[in-house]
Each structure stands twice: as structure tokens, then as C-alpha cells.
Amino acid sequence: MTIMMGISLTGRRVLMVGGGAVTARRLPRFLDEGAEVVVVAPALAAATRELILRHDLEWIPREARADDVQGAWMVHTATGDRRADDEVAGECERRRVLCVNASDGAHGTARMTAQTRSGDVVVGAMSHDGVDPGRAAAVRDAVGAQLRDGRLPLRARRAGGPGRVDLVGGGPGPADLLTVRGRRLLAEADVVVADRLGPTDVLRELEGGVEVIDVGKRPGRHTMPQEQINALLVALAREGKRVVRLKGGDAFVYGRGGEEVAACLAAGIPVEVVPGLTSAVSVPQAAGIPVTHRGTSAGLHVVNGQAEVSPSTLAALADETVTTVVLMGVAALPRLVAAAREAGAPDERPVAIVERGHTPEQRTTRTTLGRVLADAAAAGVRNPAVIVVGEVARVGLLLAEPALTGDATS
Numbered sequence: 001m002t003i004m005m006g007i008s009l010t011g012r013r014v015l016m017v018g019g020g021a022v023t024a025r026r027l028p029r030f031l032d033e034g035a036e037v038v039v040v041a042p043a044l045a046a047a048t049r050e051l052i053l054r055h056d057l058e059w060i061p062r063e064a065r066a067d068d069v070q071g072a073w074m075v076h077t078a079t080g081d082r083r084a085d086d087e088v089a090g091e092c093e094r095r096r097v098l099c100v101n102a103s104d105g106a107h108g109t110a111r112m113t114a115q116t117r118s119g120d121v122v123v124g125a126m127s128h129d130g131v132d133p134g135r136a137a138a139v140r141d142a143v144g145a146q147l148r149d150g151r152l153p154l155r156a157r158r159a160g161g162p163g164r165v166d167l168v169g170g171g172p173g174p175a176d177l178l179t180v181r182g183r184r185l186l187a188e189a190d191v192v193v194a195d196r197l198g199p200t201d202v203l204r205e206l207e208g209g210v211e212v213i214d215v216g217k218r219p220g221r222h223t224m225p226q227e228q229i230n231a232l233l234v235a236l237a238r239e240g241k242r243v244v245r246l247k248g249g250d251a252f253v254y255g256r257g258g259e260e261v262a263a264c265l266a267a268g269i270p271v272e273v274v275p276g277l278t279s280a281v282s283v284p285q286a287a288g289i290p291v292t293h294r295g296t297s298a299g300l301h302v303v304n305g306q307a308e309v310s311p312s313t314l315a316a317l318a319d320e321t322v323t324t325v326v327l328m329g330v331a332a333l334p335r336l337v338a339a340a341r342e343a344g345a346p347d348e349r350p351v352a353i354v355e356r357g358h359t360p361e362q363r364t365t366r367t368t369l370g371r372v373l374a375d376a377a378a379a380g381v382r383n384p385a386v387i388v389v390g391e392v393a394r395v396g397l398l399l400a401e402p403a404l405t406g407d408a409t410s
């Protein structure tokens with residue numbers, strides 16, 4: 001029979017009897033907890049010796065004696081000799097000190113769990129009566145994987161912790177193109193402040209009590225101004241909430257993530273950024289276009305189509321060894337094309353427009369600088385779309401077009 005408890009050993013003496021591999025394996029767990037570990041053993045395995053040296057631990061180089069147990073809160077015995085371990089355990093019993101007996105099949109008054117942690121949640125697995133470390137580890141690993149994926153209800157129920165903001169880059173749309181860390185932070189969040197683009201499906205998987213605030217632009221509604229979003233993030237965190245600011249792609253690529261980080265820092269709110277797959281790279285990829293390709297394109301120039309066409313963009317458009325990727329560029333196409341031609345880019349320069357990349361409605365229009373305006377108009381190209389100008393957008397660069405999967409190429 002067993003009761004599983006959380007025991008704090010910080011600053012408390014833990015005696016480890018035996019210097020072998022089991023001691024070496026378990027020692028870091030006690031050290032992580034901040035215990036004062038003392039090792040008693042006539043000889044040390046290399047791994048144990050190294051830990052003792054690295055952490056400047058006390059080593060008593062002899063067999064254990066009954067008195068060694070005195071003053072310890074916890075004893076761990078792993079001498080490799082069942083009789084010796086049982087003797088230590090017996091001494092602990094007499095002196096009412098909890099003891100882990102690592103001998104095969106033995107049961108001390110305490111046992112280690114197979115343990116995993118995610119943020120502030122700790123989960124341990126063990127057997128109720130018997131001893132089966134392999135099974136406990138397997139259960140621990142399975143639960144650990146779910147914790148890491150954010151598949152378990154990790155949200156804190158008790159308020160009072162400090163608030164914070166996590167800026168999570170959500171990638172181009174599909175929930176499984178969101179990072180594992182981002183997914184876990186979403187599972188821990190009290191409030192999610194979301195945009196229109198990015199992994200909106202994942203929001204439906206969140207627990208009922210999670211508040212979702214949509215600040216993205218939708219028909220008939222306007223985007224919340226950036227200053228208001230900044231103020232909202234700060235206000236929510238000040239209420240002690242765990243806030244996830246979920247964005248499409250990467251928060252630091254035309255995501256105004258930098259402004260949100262600065263606003264949080266200025267207000268003294270802890271803030272972290274989780275990178276996401278930017279559409280500048282992942283949307284061309286969805287259409288089979290590598291943004292750089294040995295022998296074809298040696299560089300990548302990413303621009304916001306709504307901004308003025310800068311000299312560096314003109315140079316990139318004119319340079320056949322550079323790929324130019326334009327975000328938010330559909331409305332600006334005429335201006336871009338005129339600028340490219342003026343800069344000397346040839347009419348035959350390949351152009352691809354990838355709409356709604358990584359979604360079931362993905363569509364790619366392959367054309368050239370000379371024809372792009374007519375082709376885009378004929379196809380009715382709309383945002384969100386990524387425009388790729390450069391030799392990497394040439395039809396058949398990697399594979400014959402029909403072999404590219406998941407893309408309704410027009």
C-alpha cells in the first residue's frame with residue numbers, strides 16, 4: 001500500500017548509501033530539489049564521483065554504519081547488496097527516518113515515482129503494491145507527452161499567481177503546424193487574444209472556461225487598434241491572468257509582436273515569445289517553392305506590399321539570384337510590377353501567388369512579371385496570399401507540377 005505525496009527536501013539532509021549507477025541516476029533528482037546530499041560508500045562509480053565533484057558534495061568513503069542515518073530526513077540505499085540495503089532500511093525504521101530501498105523487489109518506507117513536469121504541474125507514477133519501474137516510466141512518458149502537447153487541462157484553477165503574457169506564433173493555419181510549446185501555453189492560458197489569421201481551429205479545442213478575445217479584422221468589424229491591444233494585454237496580465245497572444249505565422253514578422261513585447265516590458269509584465277512558422281517561408285513551401293535553392297536563388301528578401309517600394313526591394317526584384325517574397329501584397333501588385341520593370345527585371349521572371357497556404361482552399365497561380373496583373377485579375381486572387389518573385393517560382397523547378405501534393409494549382 002502506498003500514499004503518494006509531495007515531499008520538500010530543499011535544504012534537508014539526504015543520505016545516499018552506495019556509490020553505484022543507481023545512486024548516480026537518482027542523485028540529480030535530490031539535487032534539483034535542493035537537498036543536502038551526503039554519499040556514504042567505500043567506492044564510487046565514475047558517474048557518482050563526477051556528480052560529487054561537480055556539486056561539491058560530502059562523501060564518506062566507507063561502508064555505512066547505523067549512526068550515519070542520524071539527522072537525515074530521507075535515506076536512499078542502493079549498495080547492490082540486498083542484505084546491506086535491508087540493514088540500512090531496518091535502521092531507518094527504528095529511527096523513524098523515511099527510506100528508499102533500491103534493492104530489486106524491495107519496498108522501503110518511501111519509493112521514488114517516475115516523474116514528469118510541465119510548467120508548474122508535477123505528475124508521478126508508481127505501483128500501488130508491487131514494483132514495476134518499466135511500467136511506471138511508460139505511464140510517465142505517455143502522460144508527459146500529453147502534457148507537452150497541451151492535451152491535458154493545465155489551466156490553473158486557483159487565481160493569485162502573477163499574470164504574464166506569452167506571444168505565440170501560430171504558424172500558417174493548421175493546428176499541427178503550431179509548436180508544441182505554443183500548444184502547451186495555450187492549454188495553460190486563462191485568456192487567448194487571437195487574430196483572424198493563424199491556427200483558429202485550435203481555439204475550439206480549448207477548455208470551456210478559457211476566454212477568447214478576437215481582435216482580428218472580420219467583415220463588418222474593424223481590427224482593434226494596436227495601442228488598444230497593447231493596453232488589453234497589460235490589463236489582463238495585471239488581473240493576474242495567464243494571457244496568450246496568438247498570432248498568425250511568427251509574431252516578429254509583420255506581426256507587431258515587438259510593440260506588444262515593449263508595451264508589456266514597459267508595464268513590468270513578464271512576457272515571452274514563442275516562434276512560429278512564418279508564412280513568408282511556409283506558404284511558398286506549401287506550393288512546393290523553396291525560398292532559396294542551390295544554384296537558383298542564394299538569398300531571400302521579404303517585404304510588406306503595403307509599404308513604399310524601397311531601393312533594396314528594387315534591387316532584389318532586379319537580381320535573378322534573389323527571391324522576393326511579398327506579404328500583404330495583392331492590392332499592391334500593380335505598383336510592385338511597375339517598380340520591378342523599372343528596376344530592369346525581365347518580363348519572363350517567374351511569379352507565383354499562393355493564396356490561403358496550408359489550408360484546404362490553397363491555390364497557386366503561376367505566372368510571370370509580364371502577365372501577373374492579367375492572370376491575377378482573371379483568377380480573382382485575394383488575400384491572404386504570398387507573392388513569390390524569382391527563379392524559384394519557375395514551374396517544374398523541383399518536380400513536375402502534378403506531383404506536388406495538397407495544392408489545387410490553377
Ligand code: SAH
Nearest residue numbers: 249250253255278279327328356357384385
Ligand atoms: N506574422 C505573419 C504575417 C502577418 S501579415 C507571418 O509571419 O506569417 C499577414 C500576411 O501574411 C497576409 O496578408 C499574407 O500575405 C500572409 N499570410 C499569412 N498566412 C497566410 C496563409 N495561410 N496563406 C497565404 N498568405 C498568408
